[in-house]
Structures are given as C-alpha cells and as structure tokens.
Amino acid sequence: MNPTMKRLQSSTRANGRGSKGVALAVAALAGVVTIGSTAAAANGITIEKPWLRFIIKGRPAGGYFTLRNDTDRTIELTGASSIGCGMVMLHQSKNEGGVDKMLPVKTVTVPAHGTLNFRPGSYHLMCMHPQSTVAVGGAVPIALKFADGKTISADFPVKGPGG
Ligand SMILES: [Cu+2]
Structure with missing residues (x-):
C-alpha cells in the first residue's frame, strides 16, 4: 500500500466516525425537542x-x-x-x-x-x-x-x- 492510499483510508474512517457522531447528536436533539409529532x-x-x-x-x-x-x-x-x-x-x-x-x-x-x-x-x-x-x-x-x-x-x- 502506498502512503497516499493509506492517508485516504484513514481519512475515510475519520469521516465515518464524524458523521455518525453528528447523526447521534441530531437524534438526541430531536428527542428533546419533539416527542412524536404531537x-x-x-x-x-x-x-x-x-x-x-x-x-x-x-x-x-x-x-x-x-x-x-x-x-x-x-x-x-x-x-x-x-x-x-x-x-x-x-x-x-x-x-x-x-x-x-x-x-x-x-x-x-x-x-x-x-x-x-x-x-x-x-x-x-x-x-x-x-x-x-x-x-x-x-x-x-x-x-x-x-x-x-x-x-x-x-x-x-x-x-x-x-x-
Ligand atoms: Cu386570529
């Protein structure tokens, strides 16, 4: 594996973690603000x-x-x-x-x-x-x-x- 590819892979992993964190934060926020739609x-x-x-x-x-x-x-x-x-x-x-x-x-x-x-x-x-x-x-x-x-x-x- 060349160094460029290795960097790409690790940055993809970092992004993956990052977006999961955001999704969880949004879900938590939605839980506080909205209970169902009623x-x-x-x-x-x-x-x-x-x-x-x-x-x-x-x-x-x-x-x-x-x-x-x-x-x-x-x-x-x-x-x-x-x-x-x-x-x-x-x-x-x-x-x-x-x-x-x-x-x-x-x-x-x-x-x-x-x-x-x-x-x-x-x-x-x-x-x-x-x-x-x-x-x-x-x-x-x-x-x-x-x-x-x-x-x-x-x-x-x-x-x-x-x-
Ligand atoms: Cu009125």
Missing part, C-alpha cells in the same frame, strides 16, 4: 396537540395547541414565528356586544404547573400569510418565543376547517 417539550414546557386550521388559500390560518407549564414559575409567551407563515401573531377571540372579534395580544401567561388551551374562540396563533408550502396533510414548524429569551419549536400538522 408534542414538543423543553425545560418543563410542553406544546401539546399542535395543529393549524387552514381554511382557504390566501387567508390567515389559526394555530392551536395546549401549552403546559410544569415549572415552578409563571411563563410568558411573547410571540411566535414561522417561515411558513410570513408572520405569526398572538390573538384572542372575544365576543363583544354580540360581535366576534380577534384582538392582538402582546403576551400570554401560563401560571406555574398550569395549562392554557389555545383553541378556536379563545387564544390562538394567527399564521398571517400561509406560504404555498402550507397544505392540508402537511405540517408547518412554528417557534414559540418566551419572555426569558427561550424558544420552543413544534411541527403544526395542517388540517381543514373542521380540525
């Missing part, structure tokens, strides 16, 4: 049963989920973002004087060891400009941002108007 959790905060209600192309789509706080402190959701939505807003649906309205909210808090349902008729995310990649049967990753600077991402399966 919940995402980090540091005691869980996004359960996320879904996006896609009604018609070109119209905003509502994002729904349950936010569970298993920590000993109040958590404060301050915003969300998604490349699939152009822009994501925090909204609250309210009935005022017999009229259904959606109002933008700056923050949504969940008390220690509490849960909050983001659902039709209440708090929800508004996917303002669903991109062409958003389609029923697919999923859109959305990142929730918290007051402490942390973010948690979850894949929101896209469903039709009936959920």
Whole structure:
C-alpha cells in the first residue's frame, strides 16, 4: 500500500466516525425537542396537540395547541414565528356586544404547573400569510418565543376547517 492510499483510508474512517457522531447528536436533539409529532417539550414546557386550521388559500390560518407549564414559575409567551407563515401573531377571540372579534395580544401567561388551551374562540396563533408550502396533510414548524429569551419549536400538522 502506498502512503497516499493509506492517508485516504484513514481519512475515510475519520469521516465515518464524524458523521455518525453528528447523526447521534441530531437524534438526541430531536428527542428533546419533539416527542412524536404531537408534542414538543423543553425545560418543563410542553406544546401539546399542535395543529393549524387552514381554511382557504390566501387567508390567515389559526394555530392551536395546549401549552403546559410544569415549572415552578409563571411563563410568558411573547410571540411566535414561522417561515411558513410570513408572520405569526398572538390573538384572542372575544365576543363583544354580540360581535366576534380577534384582538392582538402582546403576551400570554401560563401560571406555574398550569395549562392554557389555545383553541378556536379563545387564544390562538394567527399564521398571517400561509406560504404555498402550507397544505392540508402537511405540517408547518412554528417557534414559540418566551419572555426569558427561550424558544420552543413544534411541527403544526395542517388540517381543514373542521380540525
Ligand atoms: Cu386570529
């Protein structure tokens, strides 16, 4: 075996080990952030049963989920973002004087060891400009941002108007 070939072989082995290490790291990371496709959790905060209600192309789509706080402190959701939505807003649906309205909210808090349902008729995310990649049967990753600077991402399966 000439020296060049020997170098090539050892570098191939090194690469093999390297990519295996990366794959394991990615798998470990995915394990922390995503549990199946129905919940995402980090540091005691869980996004359960996320879904996006896609009604018609070109119209905003509502994002729904349950936010569970298993920590000993109040958590404060301050915003969300998604490349699939152009822009994501925090909204609250309210009935005022017999009229259904959606109002933008700056923050949504969940008390220690509490849960909050983001659902039709209440708090929800508004996917303002669903991109062409958003389609029923697919999923859109959305990142929730918290007051402490942390973010948690979850894949929101896209469903039709009936959920
Ligand atoms: Cu809305």
